[in-house]
Amino acid sequence: MTTLRIAGGTVYDPANGVDGAVRDICIQDGTIVATLPKNAPKLDATGMVVMPGGIDIHAHVAASSVNTARRLVPEQHDADPARAPDLALDEDGELVIPRSGSGGTVPSVFTTGYRYAGLGYTTVFDAAVAPITARDTHAQLDDTPIVDAGCFILLGNDAYLLRQLAAGATDRIQDYVAWMLGATRGYAVKIVNPGGVELWKENVREVKTLDDPVGGEAKVTPRAILEALTTAANALKLPHPVHIHCNNLGIPGNVATTLDSMRTVAGQRAHFTHVQFHSYAGERGKSWASGAKQIAEYLAQHPETTCDVGQVMFGPACTITADGALEYLLHTSNGGKWVNVDIELETGCGIVPFNYKDKSAVNALQWVVGLELFLLSPDPWRVVLSTDHPNGATFQSYPELIHLLMDRAYRDEKLKAINQKFLVGSALADGIAREYTLGEIAIITRAGPARILGLTQKGHLGVGADADITVYTTDADRTKMFATPRYVVKGGTLVVEEGQLRRAPTGQRHGVRPGYDTLIERDVKDFFDRYLTVAFENYAV
Amino acid sequence: MADGTIEHTTCLGCGCACDDIAVVTRGGQIVEARNACPLGVDWFGKGTIPARIRSGDGPRDADLASAIAAAAARLRSASRPLVYLAADLSCESQRAAIAVADMLHALLDTLTGTTASAGILAAQRRGRASASLGEIRNRADIVLFWGTDPATRYPRYTSRYAPEPAGLYLPKGRAGRTVIAVDIGTDRGPADADVRVTVAPADEITALALIRAALLGRALPSPGADTLDARTSALADRLRAGHYVAIVADAEASEGRDVRRSDGLLSLAEALNGPTRCALSTLRAGGNRSGADAMLTAQTGYPMAVDFARGVPRYRPNAGAAQLLAGGAIDVALLVGSAHSVPPALRGPLGKIPCVAIGPRASESPIPTAVAIDTGVAGIHEGGTAFRLDDIPLPLRPALAPPNDTVLVLRALAAAIAAEARAA
Numbered sequence: 001m002t003t004l005r006i007a008g009g010t011v012y013d014p015a016n017g018v019d020g021a022v023r024d025i026c027i028q029d030g031t032i033v034a035t036l037p038k039n040a041p042k043l044d045a046t047g048m049v050v051m052p053g054g055i056d057i058h059a060h061v062a063a064s065s066v067n068t069a070r071r072l073v074p075e076q077h078d079a080d081p082a083r084a085p086d087l088a089l090d091e092d093g094e095l096v097i098p099r100s101g102s103g104g105t106v107p108s109v110f111t112t113g114y115r116y117a118g119l120g121y122t123t124v125f126d127a128a129v130a131p132i133t134a135r136d137t138h139a140q141l142d143d144t145p146i147v148d149a150g151c152f153i154l155l156g157n158d159a160y161l162l163r164q165l166a167a168g169a170t171d172r173i174q175d176y177v178a179w180m181l182g183a184t185r186g187y188a189v190k191i192v193n194p195g196g197v198e199l200w201k202e203n204v205r206e207v208k209t210l211d212d213p214v215g216g217e218a219k220v221t222p223r224a225i226l227e228a229l230t231t232a233a234n235a236l237k238l239p240h241p242v243h244i245h246c247n248n249l250g251i252p253g254n255v256a257t258t259l260d261s262m263r264t265v266a267g268q269r270a271h272f273t274h275v276q277f278h279s280y281a282g283e284r285g286k287s288w289a290s291g292a293k294q295i296a297e298y299l300a301q302h303p304e305t306t307c308d309v310g311q312v313m314f315g316p317a318c319t320i321t322a323d324g325a326l327e328y329l330l331h332t333s334n335g336g337k338w339v340n341v342d343i344e345l346e347t348g349c350g351i352v353p354f355n356y357k358d359k360s361a362v363n364a365l366q367w368v369v370g371l372e373l374f375l376l377s378p379d380p381w382r383v384v385l386s387t388d389h390p391n392g393a394t395f396q397s398y399p400e401l402i403h404l405l406m407d408r409a410y411r412d413e414k415l416k417a418i419n420q421k422f423l424v425g426s427a428l429a430d431g432i433a434r435e436y437t438l439g440e441i442a443i444i445t446r447a448g449p450a451r452i453l454g455l456t457q458k459g460h461l462g463v464g465a466d467a468d469i470t471v472y473t474t475d476a477d478r479t480k481m482f483a484t485p486r487y488v489v490k491g492g493t494l495v496v497e498e499g500q501l502r503r504a505p506t507g508q509r510h511g512v513r514p515g516y517d518t519l520i521e522r523d524v525k526d527f528f529d530r531y532l533t534v535a536f537e538n539y540a541v
Numbered sequence: 542m543a544d545g546t547i548e549h550t551t552c553l554g555c556g557c558a559c560d561d562i563a564v565v566t567r568g569g570q571i572v573e574a575r576n577a578c579p580l581g582v583d584w585f586g587k588g589t590i591p592a593r594i595r596s597g598d599g600p601r602d603a604d605l606a607s608a609i610a611a612a613a614a615r616l617r618s619a620s621r622p623l624v625y626l627a628a629d630l631s632c633e634s635q636r637a638a639i640a641v642a643d644m645l646h647a648l649l650d651t652l653t654g655t656t657a658s659a660g661i662l663a664a665q666r667r668g669r670a671s672a673s674l675g676e677i678r679n680r681a682d683i684v685l686f687w688g689t690d691p692a693t694r695y696p697r698y699t700s701r702y703a704p705e706p707a708g709l710y711l712p713k714g715r716a717g718r719t720v721i722a723v724d725i726g727t728d729r730g731p732a733d734a735d736v737r738v739t740v741a742p743a744d745e746i747t748a749l750a751l752i753r754a755a756l757l758g759r760a761l762p763s764p765g766a767d768t769l770d771a772r773t774s775a776l777a778d779r780l781r782a783g784h785y786v787a788i789v790a791d792a793e794a795s796e797g798r799d800v801r802r803s804d805g806l807l808s809l810a811e812a813l814n815g816p817t818r819c820a821l822s823t824l825r826a827g828g829n830r831s832g833a834d835a836m837l838t839a840q841t842g843y844p845m846a847v848d849f850a851r852g853v854p855r856y857r858p859n860a861g862a863a864q865l866l867a868g869g870a871i872d873v874a875l876l877v878g879s880a881h882s883v884p885p886a887l888r889g890p891l892g893k894i895p896c897v898a899i900g901p902r903a904s905e906s907p908i909p910t911a912v913a914i915d916t917g918v919a920g921i922h923e924g925g926t927a928f929r930l931d932d933i934p935l936p937l938r939p940a941l942a943p944p945n946d947t948v949l950v951l952r953a954l955a956a957a958i959a960a961e962a963r964a965a
Contacts, residue, residue, distance in 0.1 A: 064932060070838050074665055074856050077842035081853035084643070095956050097640050100853045102842030108854075109839045132673070135926055135934040139632060140839050159679075159709055201680060203784070203818045328814060337668035338811065342820060344675025345709065351668070531709045533675040533702060537549040538560045538936050 002492055003028045003036050009045030009471060012442040013052065015450070015460035019439040025050060027467040030492035034463050043494075045471050048486060051442045052459050053122030053468030054398075055449040058243070058273050058308050059389040060320045061112050062126045062140035062151065064133035065341070065349040069106045069320045069390075072339055073353055076104025076316070082111040085501040096504055105318040105353070105390040113145035114504065117495050119398060120470030120485040123458055125510075126151040127190060127243065127273065127388075128322050130343045131158070132534060134184035135541045141509060146490050148458075148468075150187035150510035152243050153180060154322050156225045157197035159345035160527050165224050166217040172523070174232040178516035179524065181238075183540035185511040187453075188240040189233045192322040194225035196247050197348045200325035207247040210260050222247050223264050230265040236514045239454025241269045249274075249326050252282035255291025262298055262305055271452055274310020274388040276370035288365050288422040292372035300378040306452045308386035311370035311401055313393030314358045314418075320391060324348035345531060356393070358414075361421035366392075368415075368428045374405055375432045380440045384448040398445070399482035405436040405444075406478045455510070467492040544568065550938045552577055553629065553920040554584030555695050556825035556930030557674075557702070564940040571921075571940060578696035584827060588921050592944030593904035595913040605914070605945065605953075612875070612897040612912040613957035619873035621850070622647040625862055625887075627878030628828025629901055629918045630947060631925030631937055635829075635836040637951035638877045643840075644958055646849045648871065650862035651833040652826075654845040655884045657792045660823055661834065661844055662858055663803035670810040672787070672820030673931045674701075679708035681820070682718050683783035686734070687806060688725035688745070689791040695824050699731065702822075703787055721779065723748075728791075736779065738772055742799075749805030752777045756812045785818045792823035792930075825930040828882060829919060832928035866890035875899070877951070879918070880906035899950050914950055917943025 006025040011018050026036040060066050070077075080103035087098045101111030116124055124144075129137045129151040141149045155161060155177065164172050177189060195214035196207045202215070210223040226244065233241040246261045248254040258278040262270075272278070281291040299305055319330060324340050327350025331338035339351040356363040370392070377383035385401065387393040393401075404411045415428065423429040436444070450459020457466045469489040475481035488496035495503045521536075528536040550562040554577070563575040564585060571588040574581055596603035596611045603611070616622055624642035626635055626649070642649035653661065677684070684704045691698035699705050707714035722730020726742040740748045751770060754760055755777035761770050780786050790806050806821055813819035825831050834844040841847045841854035846861030848854070865871050866887055874891055876883065878900045883891065888908050895911040901922070903913040917923040922943035926934050 064934075067835055067839050068932070070842055071661075071834070071844050072665060072668060074843055077854070078856060081851075081855070083853055095952075095959055097644060097955060097959065099640065099840070100643055100849065101840065102854055104842070106842075108842045132675075132933060135936070136835070136928075136932075139636075139926065139934070143636065143840060201676070201785070201818060331668075337666065338670070339664075339668045340670045340814070340820075342672035342676040342680075342818075344673045345679060531675070531679055533673075533678055534933060534935065535549045535560050538551070 003040040004489070004492070004494065005036050005040050005042045006045050006050060006469060006471060007042050009048045009050035011050045011461065012439050013461040014439055014443045015447040016462045025461055025469060027489065027492050030467050032461055032463055032465045032467050043487060047474060049438060049472040049474055051470050052446040052461055053470050053488065053490065054120050054445045055123040055453070055459055056121055056386065056389070056395060057125055057384055057449040057453060058127040058386040059124055059395060060127060060391070061124055062109065062137050062144060062149070063129045064136045065128065065320050065351065066106060067136070067140065068339055068341065068349065069318050069351045070108065072337060072351055073104055073106060073318060076106070077102035080104045082107070085114055085504070087504055088502045098504070105316055105394050109140050109143040110145060113147050114501055116395060117146040117488055117490060118501055119395065119483065120472070120488050121147065121395070122468035122488070122490045123148040125149065125187065125453070128152060128154055128192060129184065129186065130154050130322070130347045130349070131180060131184045132343060132346055132539070134186065138185060138541055144507070145504040146495055146507055148507045148510060152188045152190035153184050153186035154190050154192055154347040155180065156191035156194040156229055157347050159531070160524060162198065162214060162220050165220045165228060168219065170228055172520060173228050174235050175516040175520035176524065177229065177232045178236055178514040179520050182513040185509065185541050187510050187512055188238060188243050189229055190243045191226065191229055192245040192347065193247050193249065194222040195220065196222065197322055197324060200348060201342050205325050210247065210257070210264065226261060226264050230268050230270050234268045238512055238514065240271065240452065243271050243273055245273050245323065246278045249277045249323055252280045252284055252288045255279050255281055255294050259294060259298055262302070266302060267304060269304050272305065272307040274386065274392065275307045276310040276312065276366060276373055276392065279369050279373060288362060290365065290369045290372055290426045292369050292376055293427055295373060296376035296378060299382060306382040308384045309370050309373050310386055310388035310392050312356050312363065312366040313387060313397040313401060314356050314363065314367065315393065316355050317393055318351065318353045318390045320351050322347045322349055324350040326350065327352050330354065344533060358418040361419045364418040365422040367418065368423055368426050371404060371411070372426065372428050375434045376427060380443040381448045381451060383444070384452065385444040399479045402441055402482045403478035406441065408433060408435050547938050547940045550940065551920055551927060551935045552581040552584060553827050553829055553927055554581040555827040556831060557695050557698050558927060558929035558935055559697050559701060560935050566940050569941065580696050585921060588941045590901050590918065590922065590944065591904050591915050593913070593915050595904050595910065608912050608914055609950070609953050609957050612954055613961055615873055615895055615897055615911060616645055616875055617958055617961050621870050621872050623862055623865065623871045623874040624649045625874060625876050626651040626833050627876060627880060627900065628652060628830065628882035629879040630829055630833070630877060631919035631923055631927060632829065632832045632836050633925040634877065634919065634947040634951060635833050636840065637948050637955070639836060639840045641875065641951060641955050641958065643849055644955060646852055648862065648865055649837070649847045649849065651837065651845050652830055652882060652884070653834050654861040655863050655887065657825065657830070658845060658858055659800040660792045660803040663807055667804065667807045667811070669807055670814050670819055670821060671931070672822070673933055674822065674929065677703045677787040677820060677822055678706055680710050680785040681787035682711060683721065683780060683786045684718055685721040685723065685780065685786065685788045686730035687723050687788055687790040688728035688730070689789060689824065690729055690731045691789070691824065692731065694791070694826065698824070721776070738776055744769055746799055746801050746805055748773050749802065749809055753809050753812045756781060756816065780813055781816050783817055786813055787820050787822055789822045789824065793826050822931065828879065829927040831930050831932055832926070835928055835932060863887060876908065877947070880908055883908065899947060915944045916947040916950060923947060
């Protein structure tokens, strides 16, 4: 029996209504318990801040597309070599080989796990996995130590689904989705640019409205895809129903598309991801402006709708998405290297390394829009933190992002230095006094993502919760404070001790296996046998 | 394993990784590999492999534990060890071998470093427009074979992927596609191509540049009849008119071809994505080579030629196994996978240093070994995962049992090295 008492810390556990109270957290065998004997091992956290472990609701860490991006940026790895951590000997004698690696915007797998844990994050979801490559994702996650993980499965441009819509066979879709999630060991349904990826393969590069026909079929539209998958995911009662990357990412004026998408599925649980990239007013080819306020107003009226922000931070990033058309556009605009992979009858993949500059008018607006979404947010439980790692910035910029949210003076100073061209009329430029509290930070990085993901064991410190805990030394410099937790406990194991990574246990995998009518397998197999190049029997992980 | 038939087996005879093979075994031997091409039939063979463990010069076989201890001692004492990943390893074995290289602060390299590095380096400079093979099968109405005919080295490429099969958007199959062969000297495209363009080997790079220039509207005005300009300009027009163009090239092309063609092909594919859609499909040889690239990338950030000498991975594409072995810098090697797949240029220098071989037929290695542990061939005797040439992961379904399991041997080796390090 392993026990540990984290004693005397100032605890932020918003899910249980604890906002900065001094109390002990007791851990037994990986779970939080009510009490421990007085002589149980103790960690003195007096004067320190105690929160549940961080949860990244949306990152790209282990998809095949991520590995393709990793291969594309050797120069970043050269600049950021990562030594193997100095791990303590494992008590149960199991050999854990500490591994070296490389960082940059797309770190190697072991380094990814170590660095997340080093930031106090203990759960991470890969947000975009092409079903046919899921086997690779699970292998990469097997080599991503410490963190619990799961993955979202890309649907919404898959030929089988589109054919069902065309045929009006919507009754089959729920069974298909259930089968697919089980076959790929996925956690949730991810929709990227519904219909738009298939259109890109057909050399149609723009989705004008949600009612554009896909493949010449009037019944197959972005709207129909959104409706069908959201309905199916909600009917299946998935812990995280549907994770939506809207059409027209990065295009001025796209806030209209985003609001239309939100209205399309209004009344059902749905999560809209990296909304910063989808909240621009203005007009294509003419002007850019912030549309954050419109999104915030919508969210205030719709408690069933959640989102993560996808904040942009200035500096190097690597854009990786299934949205191939967008990446081609980005490539033609920045002239940098570009990868595209069309993935058979399922989805796509585009990659462009990118550097966000504060002197760039568009990048400055993106930074502002993200912050506005946070600061105008009616409810931190439903507008949670992400940078769409590594698209808007890497996960290692989370501490600085937290600093921007918590410290108005720091934020205003940064705001002054950026390109002001598109900031006229922006709420942030006009001055927003709001500063996030530590309790609110605990919501947008822990409790909120856990609730949105349906992870009942995570994101809180109540009895029965997984013992994933981060202890920070209080520091007015919030960047410093959140970049270097003093202690991190993962599943009851003390992984970070005095700021040093000392243990690297294997994380758990989160997946769902909803039930379905097995008749669907026959139909899917028939489709596979005719068109896919991988045997149906070899598809499931 | 009992007699029987294993359906849906993945063949790693070449990078096509056809996963529709039915392998029939009787009396511990493979008697049939149904659906396999001649190359695949040859790769499966009977599946009979030696099961020996050799350590030192004695006439008798060693036991596994002492062979592993001897291997660990050899590798630990090296000042500049090499870990070389040859063919016929599952991704799981590759991952285990990379861990050993990391522990040893070794140079880590693979067959890719020797045979297919040009394309990888070019793609790291420029990026790459590509597609999984099924997309090409279902969508490509123009298939351009650039100086390659898959018939000999990738026999089922044309029947499984393109141009033969019917696709979702190409119900007529071959009849609905245009096949273009670009012959580069003796590297000729398929015999049944609809269009054939001849380019002298010395003109290959120029031809690629000219096609691209024509696509970008920068062709020379009114070229003379049957000049290279005229031929490439006409080819550009054909490609531009395609709905979805697949360009097929051999990443492991015969020696002597200009390495700059990789840049040229990538640029061409990229340029075609202006007016239409295009994917470059590069052919890779067998034994899970793409898997090695992917596993190295995931674990180190680099797809080949990774030097751990300074305790962190460093990319050394110009100072990989071939160069360091030739220069005499390596003093001990761990060779994992089929020793018979090691390129001839590396065999000589490997023979001059103590070599620990873990892989199928290690005991019959053409390279002299200090320790040899026979394991199975991934896909025949060992399970796990392998990557198709387009990085699609596939499960392996072994029909026979291995003499020793590569992953387990490598994990035991890692544990022995760690134990020695701790004791020291």
